[in-house]
Amino acid sequence: MPDSLPIQRETRPRPERDEPFLPTTGGQTDRVAQTIAPALPAPSPGTGSGAGNVAGLDFANWGDGWPPDTNGDVGPTYYIQTVNTSIGIFRKSDGVRVAAFSFDTFMSQGNLGNACDNHNFGDPVVVWDSGADRWIISDFAFVLDSRGNPTAPYYQCFAVSQSGDPVSGGWNFYALQTTDLFPDYPKLGVWPDGLYLTANMFQGNFFKNVRVWALNKAQMEAGGAASVVAFNLPASIKGVGVFTGIPSTYHAATGAPPVGRPNFISVIWSAKLARIWKFHVDWNNTANSTLTGPSNVTLANWGVAPTSVPAKSGNALDTLRERLMVQNQYTNRGSVESLWITHTVANPGNTTLASPRWYQLNVTGGTVVTSGPLQQSTWAPDSTVARWMPSLAVDKDGNMAIGYSATSSALFPAIRYAGRLSTDPANTLGQTETSLIAGTASQCCTFSDGSANNRWGDYSAMTIDPDGCTFWYTTEYYASPQPTTLAGDNWQTRIGSFKFVSCTPNPATLQGDVTDSATHNRISGATITAGANSTTTDGSGHYTLASLAPATYNVTAFAAGYITATASVTVSSGTTTTQNFALVVAPVTTSLAVDAATGTYGGTTTLSATLTAGGTGVSGKSISLSLNGNPIGSASTDDSGIATLPTASLSGIDAGTYPSGVGASFAGDAGYASSGGSNRLTIAKTEQTITFGALAARTYGDADFTVTATVSSGLAASFAATGNCTIATTTVTITG
Known part of the structure; x- marks a missing residue:
């Protein structure tokens, strides 16, 4: 920035405001x-x-x-x-x-x-x-x-x-x-x-x-x-x-x-x-x-x-x-x-x-x-x-x-x-x-x-x-x-x-370069920390920490978008120690949005989840899907980042609402970080019909007889009787 002069607004004292009351009498002896x-x-x-x-x-x-x-x-x-x-x-x-x-x-x-x-x-x-x-x-x-x-x-x-x-x-x-x-x-x-x-x-x-x-x-x-x-x-x-x-x-x-x-x-x-x-x-x-x-x-x-x-x-x-x-x-x-x-x-x-x-x-x-x-x-x-x-x-x-x-x-x-x-x-x-x-x-x-x-x-x-x-x-x-x-x-x-003659300045220096491990480009603005000392790399990716006390330091290098690197470095009196860092690009953060699923007891449903990074769909990634924590299969994301698993079986899951019943996870890879999510699973009860077996006409005084019925769901049928008869399990007795 070029030299620039201030505007001298006026020839005046700078304002001085009133101080709180300060007693000036009594107890004036200074014993120290x-x-x-x-x-x-x-x-x-x-x-x-x-x-x-x-x-x-x-x-x-x-x-x-x-x-x-x-x-x-x-x-x-x-x-x-x-x-x-x-x-x-x-x-x-x-x-x-x-x-x-x-x-x-x-x-x-x-x-x-x-x-x-x-x-x-x-x-x-x-x-x-x-x-x-x-x-x-x-x-x-x-x-x-x-x-x-x-x-x-x-x-x-x-x-x-x-x-x-x-x-x-x-x-x-x-x-x-x-x-x-x-x-x-x-x-x-x-x-x-x-x-x-x-x-x-x-x-x-x-x-x-x-x-x-x-x-x-x-x-x-x-x-x-x-x-x-x-x-x-x-x-x-x-x-x-x-x-x-x-x-x-x-x-x-x-x-x-x-x-x-x-x-x-x-x-x-x-x-x-x-x-x-x-x-x-x-x-x-x-x-x-x-x-x-x-x-x-x-x-x-x-x-x-x-x-x-x-x-x-x-x-x-x-x-x-x-x-x-x-x-x-x-x-x-x-x-x-x-x-x-x-x-x-x-x-x-x-x-x-x-x-x-x-x-x-x-x-x-x-x-x-x-x-x-x-x-x-x-x-x-x-x-x-x-x-x-x-x-x-x-x-x-x-x-x-x-x-x-x-x-x-x-x-x-x-x-x-x-x-x-x-x-x-x-x-x-x-x-x-x-x-x-x-x-x-x-x-x-x-x-x-x-x-x-x-x-x-x-x-x-x-x-x-x-x-x-x-x-x-x-x-x-x-x-x-x-x-x-x-x-x-x-x-x-x-x-x-x-300085006082007896004080010896901290004599050790730590220096180095910070680069991208893949491209070898130098990284500016990376933060280097050694104990309580810290600095940032210059435009050439170089750093210097001078005036360090001789010791072993846990030195870290951090830059946005990269995985933080750590090294144990010993610096000695009167010497300059070099510690370079090659930082690995951090996987891109992802987000997995899981759709809610519905179905009927004993039937099937469609499961889907959307994988995004920075708001944009990520394609070609395998998404694992589960129902109530049990793996159900996997699907690959399309160009919009959507993974779809149709006809997922609901067999063995009772009817009801499960707040986190649908689960999805992305394991991550070299370029993208892992992520996961869940959503609601709702299973409705299925309809069923009962078909009675053929039954002949009966009158009072006839012998006891049995009844039968078939349930479409496969469940067992139970019987009850009213009026002038009783039933025990499937046996009917006419009482009047």
């Missing part, structure tokens, strides 16, 4: 703050498996309003960044931007016939589905009224890649409509059984509740109609607001959840608790889906972050206070299941500044441990710099990195990160702060209504590479010259990557 910086620095940018420090999208060329809502995720070959309201695709190896376009240009390919086509307004999110090697990009869209307010219906727009190639592999497009309330601050979580979405629901400027959705991502990735299940969280619990839920997301490199594990929806707002709901979806019967909870995890106290923090030579910047940030990362290491989350609190040494708070929650076995986190800490290595808008991720070894913005009255907003090794003392960041880039200017100016241009964030994104070791981080900053007008207020974004 880390106030001393460790000696060891976090790794430098560029120490990972890709470009270490590259420019992302900016406001002047790609932006629409403030803040940029910077987000990003990483796949095997590309890094995708989203901002308000554009998308950039970057090659990991050298950081080259290979494509960029506005959301309107991108989403218009879907031709959905709604606001997603040309009224995209941002809050963008991008995620890479590591279990399927697919990309999912989303934002919201709506039409504005004459006063600039969103009007219903509102849409959450989705683009789902048709393969692992986001540049030329094609996309499927979807729109989720909401009419009752406005869905703000949407967030996505990737889970094995679905794509999970959360949003803060507003009526006008008033918060009502958090809504959660599960979307059938398997259907979306296949390009079919997608099922959706939705629930509402309570607006408040015991008077405390429930605000900004984040769904859990997993990465194959850091451990997949067990089959059937529900998605975890996490909320932190005001209560000094981590509230966790479990969202279980049943795609076979969506009515069986459930949302249970919350389980309330007790957290160490903290001071509420200030509404804004100072920035050198510029406007004070919005913190979003303790709103939970993306991602809510799930890990499964050594049978310990965890949720890693972060938000902003007050700096315990200077409450006019902000600091990141982070947690590791224990959800092993699907049980949320409520007594407290496995780890929790506030990162406050000094009391002179504000750190906020954090995002964290965890690598395959359990090492964590957390990125954030840093500023003060003497410091232009900068991008920094810190981290911890899994071997560091619990509740600490043992790898101290490192700079991704230092800012050289600040956000400026006011809008025509007199309000300050102070929105920042509204989020950032730390994610983990498929290699299991390399962290990627993106957020905003400013570069000189210092802007003095809104038109010149050009936010910048940065994309950086790094």
Whole structure:
């Protein structure tokens, strides 16, 4: 897709809606703050498996309003960044931007016939589905009224890649409509059984509740109609607001959840608790889906972050206070299941500044441990710099990195990160702060209504590479010259990557070709799965699964219209293993429609059945027919697919109705799959006549005599007498 610029609709702040009440007094002591910086620095940018420090999208060329809502995720070959309201695709190896376009240009390919086509307004999110090697990009869209307010219906727009190639592999497009309330601050979580979405629901400027959705991502990735299940969280619990839920997301490199594990929806707002709901979806019967909870995890106290923090030579910047940030990362290491989350609190040494708070929650076995986190800490290595808008991720070894913005009255907003090794003392960041880039200017100016241009964030994104070791981080900053007008207020974004020295990337690679066993033609779009890792073949039928942990995998190859193939493959460290698949065409599915049959007891009937494939009759196939489960014969289908067996004997079958009395089956062959069916058999009673033997005239006093009769059906005749005589069996006595 060619580069295309967004329409900057007007010079205005992006709308910020009222948060629920957040008390700011009482209980401010932070007993888990880390106030001393460790000696060891976090790794430098560029120490990972890709470009270490590259420019992302900016406001002047790609932006629409403030803040940029910077987000990003990483796949095997590309890094995708989203901002308000554009998308950039970057090659990991050298950081080259290979494509960029506005959301309107991108989403218009879907031709959905709604606001997603040309009224995209941002809050963008991008995620890479590591279990399927697919990309999912989303934002919201709506039409504005004459006063600039969103009007219903509102849409959450989705683009789902048709393969692992986001540049030329094609996309499927979807729109989720909401009419009752406005869905703000949407967030996505990737889970094995679905794509999970959360949003803060507003009526006008008033918060009502958090809504959660599960979307059938398997259907979306296949390009079919997608099922959706939705629930509402309570607006408040015991008077405390429930605000900004984040769904859990997993990465194959850091451990997949067990089959059937529900998605975890996490909320932190005001209560000094981590509230966790479990969202279980049943795609076979969506009515069986459930949302249970919350389980309330007790957290160490903290001071509420200030509404804004100072920035050198510029406007004070919005913190979003303790709103939970993306991602809510799930890990499964050594049978310990965890949720890693972060938000902003007050700096315990200077409450006019902000600091990141982070947690590791224990959800092993699907049980949320409520007594407290496995780890929790506030990162406050000094009391002179504000750190906020954090995002964290965890690598395959359990090492964590957390990125954030840093500023003060003497410091232009900068991008920094810190981290911890899994071997560091619990509740600490043992790898101290490192700079991704230092800012050289600040956000400026006011809008025509007199309000300050102070929105920042509204989020950032730390994610983990498929290699299991390399962290990627993106957020905003400013570069000189210092802007003095809104038109010149050009936010910048940065994309950086790094890894801890102790982490060795998953070194094994599996590759191969998928072909048709008969024609030897290469099959594109086939799905290859090895454990929790999956990808699809390219246009040449080739696949590559890189960054695999050395192990023996049960590898499957699936393509529509073919029989799934399976192979046990062992991949070794530092080597590339080749496993090709030659798929056999699956027999064509058939259907056998059986006609009902009728007849008379002891007679015959005609049996028939029609064999079809794709609605068309299949000729020349042998159909076996039966009556009440007993084989009666076979017949071959004609040009219309009809097999007929005339004069089928009904001998030995009593009169009556048999709901499945007529049976037919097709055994299948190399080209067509087997099928069968049944229908009703109705047998009527046959008519019969009774013929009496000749009988002479008799009078009273005559000797007893016998009578005879013949029944046409062959059944025995019985006799009865009335009047002045009696009969015993066939002997008659005249009694008067």
